[in-house]
Amino acid sequence: MTKKSGTTKSPSRLIDARIKELGDWRGETLARMRTLIKQAVPGVTEEWKWRGVPVWYQDGMICTGETYKSVVKLTFHKGAQLKDPAKLFNASLEGNARRAIDIHEGEKIDAAAFKALVRAAVALNSSDR
Numbered sequence: 734m735t736k737k738s739g740t741t742k743s744p745s746r747l748i749d750a751r752i753k754e755l756g757d758w759r760g761e762t763l764a765r766m767r768t769l770i771k772q773a774v775p776g777v778t779e780e781w782k783w784r785g786v787p788v789w790y791q792d793g794m795i796c797t798g799e800t801y802k803s804v805v806k807l808t809f810h811k812g813a814q815l816k817d818p819a820k821l822f823n824a825s826l827e828g829n830a831r832r833a834i835d836i837h838e839g840e841k842i843d844a845a846a847f848k849a850l851v852r853a854a855v856a857l858n859s860s861d862r
Contacts, residue, residue, distance in 0.1 A: 744781040751785065755800060758838045762805040763787070763798055766842070770795070773848035774855055793858035795851060808833040815853050819846030 742750075748767065752760040770789050771777055778790040787798040794810040809815065812822060812832025821842065824833035836842060 744779045744787075747781040747785075748779055748787045751787065751800070759800045759805050762836050763800060766798060766805070766807055766836070766847070769842075769844055769847050770851055773851040791855045791858060795854045795858070803837060805836045806833050807836070809850070809854055811854060811857055814857055815850060817850065819843055819850075821846055821850055 752764045752767075754760070755763070767787070767789075774789075774791050774795070776791075777795070780788040780790060782788050782797075789795045789798075796807050796809045796812075799806045799808065806824065808825065809822075809832050811830060812825070813828060813830050815832070817832070821834050822832040824835040825831050834842065834847075
């Protein structure tokens with residue numbers, strides 16, 4: 734729970750507010766990707782970290798959802814260890830741990846491939862326990 738203006742808001746409500754606040758393609762994109770994450774992993778835990786970054790967890794961190802002026806960035810914490818047959822990862826490819834998907838205005842992501850990537854991240858988290 735996060736304290737804001739004297740009231741306590743859940744991470745899910747803070748994410749809802751961020752999507753509404755963006756009010757443009759970035760909010761729509763973040764909402765769509767959030768829905769896909771929830772479809773891939775029913776019961777996924779949502780957190781609000783680092784002063785405004787949505788984070789999804791299941792047996793460990795799955796990914797973050799950051800919004801910038803020209804991109805919505807989904808960074809997978811252990812992305813370098815995941816197989817990506819659909820080649821969704823298009824950013825942070827040089828690192829040893831993370832991989833990211835940068836989505837620009839008008840771009841569409843293969844929903845089935847994305848959900849498979851999310852499930853693979855959860856499986857990796859579970860196998861590390």
